[in-house]
C-alpha cells in the first residue's frame with residue numbers, strides 16, 4: 585500500500601475536507617501519554633463505516649478514553665465499554681462514571697496545588713478509591729510527560745515558567761468531568777485485563793473494537809502495565825467476529841505480525857508531544873474507508 589499523509593502540520597487532510605486538529609473536542613480528564621486525540625477524525629470515519637446505533641464499541645486499552653468519550657458524546661454507537669488495567673487510571677473512570685463526578689470536580693477546584701500538597705495527595709492514594717482517583721489526576725498533571733507510572737518526576741519549569749501548576753486547569757477539568765457525567769449512562773467501565781474482556785465477547789458480531797495497546801518499542805516507561813503479549817493480541821484480533829481497528833508503532837515486528845494474519849496496514853503521519861512528526865500504523869481487516 586502507498587503511504588498517505590493524514591497529518592500535515594496543524595491540519596489533518598482527508599480526501600475532501602481539511603480538519604483543524606485544534607477543533608477536535610478535548611473530552612478526557614487525562615492528558616494521556618500515547619493519547620489518540622489526533623486520530624479522532626479517522627475514528628469518526630471508521631465508526632461510520634463499521635458502526636451504527638446497534639453497535640457496541642469496546643475500547644480495551646482505554647487509557648484517557650478519548651475514543652469511547654467521543655463515540656458516546658457524538659452518538660456514534662449505542663454503547664461504549666472501556667477497559668483499563670491500571671488501578672489509578674481505572675479509579676478515575678470508576679469515580680466519574682460511578683456517580684462521583686461532582687465529588688471529584690469539587691475536590692479538584694478546591695485543591696491548592698503546590699509541590700507539597702501534590703506530594704501529600706499522591707502519598708494518600710491508598711486510603712480509598714476516591715483518594716486514588718484524585719492522586720492519579722494530580723500525578724497526570726504534575727509529572728513530567730504526563731506519566732502516571734511510578735518513578736516519574738514533577739515538572740520543574742513547566743509551561744510559561746509556571747512550574748508544577750503549568751498544566752493544572754481546575755475549571756477545564758471540572759467542565760470535562762461534568763460533560764462525562766451527562767453521558768455516563770452510555771458507558772460501562774471495567775477495571776481489568778483487555779484480553780480477558782475481549783475474549784468474553786469475541787463471538788459477538790455487534791461489537792467493534794478500537795485497540796490501542798502500549799507501543800512495542802517505547803511503551804515501557806510510560807505505563808505501569810506496558811508489557812503486552814503482542815502476538816497473542818494479533819491472534820485475538822483475528823478471532824474477533826466484530827470489526828476492529830488496531831493502532832501501533834510503525835516497527836518491523838508489527839508489520840510482520842500484520843502480514844502473517846493478512847491484515848491491511850496503513851502508515852499515517854502523526855505528531856507526538858515533542859511536535860516531531862512520525863508515523864504510526866493503523867491495522868484492520870479492511871482499510872478501504874481510510875483511502876476513500
Ligand SMILES: C[S@@+](CC[C@H](N)C(=O)[O-])C[C@H]1O[C@@H](n2cnc3c(N)ncnc32)[C@H](O)[C@@H]1O
Nearest residue numbers: 616618619620645647648649669777778796798
Ligand atoms: C496507548 S495507551 C492508550 C491510550 C488511549 N487510546 C488514549 O487515547 O488515551 C495503552 C493503555 O493500555 C493499558 N494497558 C496495558 N496493558 C493492559 C491490559 N492487559 N489490559 C487493559 N489495559 C492495559 C495501559 O495502562 C495504557 O493505559
